[in-house]
Amino acid sequence: MKSHNESNSIEESLGVEFEESTPAPIVKQEPKSITTSNSKEDIDVDYRETRKSLKNLIETGEIAISGILKVAEEGDHPRAYEVVAQMLKTVSDINKDLIDLHKKTKEAKKEETKLIQKNTTNNSFYVGSTSELQDLINPERSSGKRLEDNS
Numbered sequence: 420m421k422s423h424n425e426s427n428s429i430e431e432s433l434g435v436e437f438e439e440s441t442p443a444p445i446v447k448q449e450p451k452s453i454t455t456s457n458s459k460e461d462i463d464v465d466y467r468e469t470r471k472s473l474k475n476l477i478e479t480g481e482i483a484i485s486g487i488l489k490v491a492e493e494g495d496h497p498r499a500y501e502v503v504a505q506m507l508k509t510v511s512d513i514n515k516d517l518i519d520l521h522k523k524t525k526e527a528k529k530e531e532t533k534l535i536q537k538n539t540t541n542n543s544f545y546v547g548s549t550s551e552l553q554d555l556i557n558p559e560r561s562s563g564k565r566l567e568d569n570s
Contacts, residue, residue, distance in 0.1 A: 459531055466524045473517045480510035 430436060484506045491499035545552055553560065 459528065462524060462527050462531070466520065469520055470517065473513055473520065476513050477510055477517070480506060480513065484510065 484503060487499065487503050487506060491503050
């Protein structure tokens with residue numbers, strides 16, 4: 420048995436040379452700023468991106484379900500069927516999220532339309548003759564009053 424001093428180093432035993440390298444410098448990244456805006460373009464962009472992401476998750480989940488289902492059928496193990504059930508629920512929840520996305524996008528667009536159409540104009544009109552209107556506006560100049568004063 421060789422003593423510690425007589426034993427070969429790991430590098431010699433494996434036939435490799437170990438070179439010490441300096442670690443890569445740590446680069447600190449500033450967090451991206453998130454701007455919140457309710458403009459119609461932003462809502463449409465967010466809707467498209469979220470919809471695409473949810474559809475990709477649904478597609479990936481369906482592929483995973485088919486694979487896990489094969490494993491469950493071949494292995495006939497209860498845990499495999501439990502995983503299939505969890506994946507089915509997860510994909511179902513993502514489908515519900517997709518429907519909720521449609522509803523929320525529609526509501527956001529309605530709110531934006533309401534903000535734009537917030538100016539209310541009430542148009543009132545008067546049915547009667549101009550002399551009756553003048554009597555209502557200025558009762559002191561009323562033609563009916565002149566008749567009463569002359570009697």
